[in-house]
Amino acid sequence: xxxxxxxxxxxxxxxxxxxxxxxxxxxxxxxxxxxxxxxxxxxxxxxxxxxxxxxxxxxxxxxxxxxxxxxxxxxxxxxxxxxxxxxxxxxxxxxxxxxxxxxxxxxxxxxxxxxxxxxxxxxxxxxxxxxxxxxxxxxxxxxxxxxxxxxxxxxxxxxxxxxxxxxxxxxxxxxxxxxxxxxxxxxxxxxxxxxxxxxxxxxxxxxxxxxxxxxxxxxxxxxxxxxxxxxxxxxxxxxxxxxxxxxxxxxxxxxxxxxxxxxxxxxxxxxxxxxxxxxxxxxxxxxxxxxxxxxx
Amino acid sequence: xxxxxxxxxxxxxxxxxxxxxxxxxxxxxxxxxxxxxxxxxxxxxxxxxxxxxxxxxxxxxxxxxxxxxxxxxxxxxxxxxxxxxxxxxxxxxxxxxxxxxxxxxxxxxxxxxxxxxxxxxxxxxxxxxxxxxxxxxxxxxxxxxxxxxxxxxxxxxxxxxxxxxxxxxxxxxxxxxxxxxxxxxxxxxxxxxxxxxxxxxxxxxxxxxxxxxxxxxxxxxxxxxxxxxxxxxxxxxxxxxxxxxxxxxxxxxxxxxxxxxxxxxxxxxxxxxxxxxxxxxxxxxxxxxxxxxxxxxxxxxxxxxxxxxxxxxxxxxxxxxxxxxxxxxxxxxxxxxxxxxxxxxxxxxxxxxxxxxxxxxxx
Numbered sequence: 001x002x003x004x005x006x007x008x009x010x011x012x013x014x015x016x017x018x019x020x021x022x023x024x025x026x027x028x029x030x031x032x033x034x035x036x037x038x039x040x041x042x043x044x045x046x047x048x049x050x051x052x053x054x055x056x057x058x059x060x061x062x063x064x065x066x067x068x069x070x071x072x073x074x075x076x077x078x079x080x081x082x083x084x085x086x087x088x089x090x091x092x093x094x095x096x097x098x099x100x101x102x103x104x105x106x107x108x109x110x111x112x113x114x115x116x117x118x119x120x121x122x123x124x125x126x127x128x129x130x131x132x133x134x135x136x137x138x139x140x141x142x143x144x145x146x147x148x149x150x151x152x153x154x155x156x157x158x159x160x161x162x163x164x165x166x167x168x169x170x171x172x173x174x175x176x177x178x179x180x181x182x183x184x185x186x187x188x189x190x191x192x193x194x195x196x197x198x199x200x201x202x203x204x205x206x207x208x209x210x211x212x213x214x215x216x217x218x219x220x221x222x223x224x225x226x227x228x229x230x231x232x233x234x235x236x237x238x239x240x241x242x243x244x245x246x247x248x249x250x251x252x253x254x255x256x257x258x259x260x261x262x263x264x265x266x267x268x269x270x271x272x273x274x275x276x277x278x279x280x281x282x283x284x285x286x287x288x289x290x291x292x293x294x295x296x
Numbered sequence: 297x298x299x300x301x302x303x304x305x306x307x308x309x310x311x312x313x314x315x316x317x318x319x320x321x322x323x324x325x326x327x328x329x330x331x332x333x334x335x336x337x338x339x340x341x342x343x344x345x346x347x348x349x350x351x352x353x354x355x356x357x358x359x360x361x362x363x364x365x366x367x368x369x370x371x372x373x374x375x376x377x378x379x380x381x382x383x384x385x386x387x388x389x390x391x392x393x394x395x396x397x398x399x400x401x402x403x404x405x406x407x408x409x410x411x412x413x414x415x416x417x418x419x420x421x422x423x424x425x426x427x428x429x430x431x432x433x434x435x436x437x438x439x440x441x442x443x444x445x446x447x448x449x450x451x452x453x454x455x456x457x458x459x460x461x462x463x464x465x466x467x468x469x470x471x472x473x474x475x476x477x478x479x480x481x482x483x484x485x486x487x488x489x490x491x492x493x494x495x496x497x498x499x500x501x502x503x504x505x506x507x508x509x510x511x512x513x514x515x516x517x518x519x520x521x522x523x524x525x526x527x528x529x530x531x532x533x534x535x536x537x538x539x540x541x542x543x544x545x546x547x548x549x550x551x552x553x554x555x556x557x558x559x560x561x562x563x564x565x566x567x568x569x570x571x572x573x574x575x576x577x578x579x580x581x582x583x584x585x586x587x588x589x590x591x592x593x594x595x596x597x598x599x600x601x602x603x604x605x606x607x608x609x610x611x612x613x614x615x616x617x618x619x620x621x622x623x624x625x626x627x628x629x630x631x632x633x634x635x636x637x638x639x640x641x642x643x644x645x646x647x648x649x650x651x652x653x654x655x656x657x658x659x
Contacts, residue, residue: 007457008544010551014457022456029449030468033525036483039493043486103376105369112369113362118377125384127582128636131628132608133615134390138383140400156379187368216476219590223616233478240482241594260491267482274474281474282467 037271044068044264051260067257068265077235078266085215085232092152092214097207099157100165105191107162108169109177126159132223139224150224151231155213161206168202169195205284208277215273236266394625414622415630424627426602427610430516434587434606437520443580445524446531447569451561453532454539469529477590480526485509488518509595512603522591534572542568574646582639585631607631 007014038059043051045068046061053062072078106112107119135154144150172195180190196203218233227234240263257265363370394414396407418424449469456462472480487493488508495505508518546564555563589608596604596613605613607627615624 008548010548012551012557022452023461025452026456026461026465030465033468033472033529035493036487040483040486099375099379102372102374106373106376109369112366112373113359114370118373121377121380121385125380127639128632129586130384130387130390131625131632132612133393133621133625133628134387135383136616137390137393138387142382153379154383156383157376159380162376187366188372191372212474216474216478218476218478219593222593233476236482237478237594240485241478241598263482264486267479267486270479271475278471278474282470 040264040267040271044261044268046258046261048258048261051258065257068261069269071257071262072265072269078232078269081230081232081235082269084229088148088151088231089211089214091148092155093207093211095152096156096158096161096210096214097203100161100206100210101191101196101203103157104162104165104169105195108166122157122159122162136223144224146225146229148225148229151217151220151229152214154220155217158210158213161209165199165202165206168199172198201284204280208281208284211277212274212281215270232266232270236270239263239266391625391629393621394629396622398621398625400619400621410622414626418623418626421623423601423605423614424610427605427607428585430603431585431587431606431608434516434519434592435584437516438523438587439580441520442523442528443576445528447535447573449528450532450535450539451565454536466529466532469532471529472526473530475526477588477594480522481591481594484518484522484525510598512599515595515599515603518595519588519591523588534576535569538569538572539565574649578639578642578646581642582635584638585635 042059042061045064045066047063047065047067050061050063103118103122107115107122109115139145139150139154144153176194176198177190180194185193216233218231218237221229221231221234222237230238357365390404392404393407395409395411396404397410397413398404398407453462453465456465475483485492488495490505490507490509495507499505508514542564547560550560550564585607587606587608589606589612592604592606593609593612596609598604601613608631611624611628611631614620615628
């Protein structure tokens, strides 16, 4: 188990060389993962002179400045997109969690009419994905093109999260349900008063999974909505990957900060929410993922 | 019969042991969650239940009575169910455009039915074959480099005795999984792009500048490297869990019999990981024709369609961007069927080889 750091009796004493080698490899891997973040952060805090002197390789800016952040928060495209992203993420996550909880609860109880059918309908979607064109046609037929709903509804429920939640609900002892029933509680009350309070941990995981998903999503926005409804990820794509010049789009202060610093500042702004929730996610996800992986 | 009554007569599952239905349900659940190995027992139990259900005559509720009894449950199920129907099953009907000369202003019904003409057009398109080749090339690279990487990292982590070191490395390597592709590609642009770290380093040691982000022939490698950076750590979770499931007494017995650490790795650890490896290979096989769509759609233009186009981006750029609805839908349809066929086939194969596979029936 994770807690046992002691060596079992039968195992050979690890050689200093072996341990050193392993730790060195892991250190290299950690640096490879962490270095880009440091580089991005440092660049976002740099002045034009810093960036050109180091040839783009800034690790510690000589003259740290918040100019880039002042530029993007001065109003304009990035600020708007940030607010939009927050709103889409909040509303989308709420709807997704509500729909997933309802369905998972319905599927977790035996002998609900058609339960098996509903379960198969949901699970079978793990085997195929409809593809871009038909999805686009459906969204178009529903009249959802260029609406915020098109950023939420097409990814409302993830079959994976559904399975995770359902597996958890099924581990709750059925005496709980029966006792509540005998006391006269209806199905909905059982869910709200008994099941949900007992599922805080797994609910937190599922919520965060959805929230991260909505925050990172860009493709639905690229497909369905015009640029006045773009979330932050699309704006980032436009700035950094399409190389659109910033002065066109960032209104307000004129090139007070170097373009590269502004780009990296947008990357940092997109990253911060994920870094904020990551510790919470990490505490729970290993468990959540495993319940899902061992399929119900 | 009122809705509040517990209605044991309608319970199909534990009908014989009606004196103590709860414990049996609980134990069934616990075996369920204890992993793939429990499936055989679960099956037997279900068979027994079914037999018992047949033997004991039950008072049946009519369908309408059951619907009334479960109305709250059905209401709770409805949004999710509707979602799956509308956004996963209804789109399948949209594949009808694969057989039509679809014109958006005419709609599905009035567009001309053209039979297999779209398929013929696609198969005659060199760009389609090019994108298929690119897809397979990337898949092959990912299978060779990306697939084994988490196994190696998991074994390495598992062999570290210090919990602190392990925890730290785990927190670091899991992180990129949660970062979206737009951010990741932006970060890579910063590190590997024209003015990034790597070209500068290469330049400093006199190897000349190499822009990994826009060199066409390097694109499949770039995609693989990005995938490894993002998901190698995350991929270790399932292998670490499998490693925990291996019986520790096997190691002890082997060590007592004189097996060294490499022999134990070869004879105990790797065979213990096999079921998970097979399972993941099967899942991968199903997605052999879909390689990281979001990742590639972001970068396709920086290397050009010659090297950057894969099947999914072909569908997107030809279908949505160039309004070639019919032919693109045809590609999507073929791709979907091949994927489904591969999953089912591979699962069958896994069963033949005595492995568990993805699904072994029922809940």
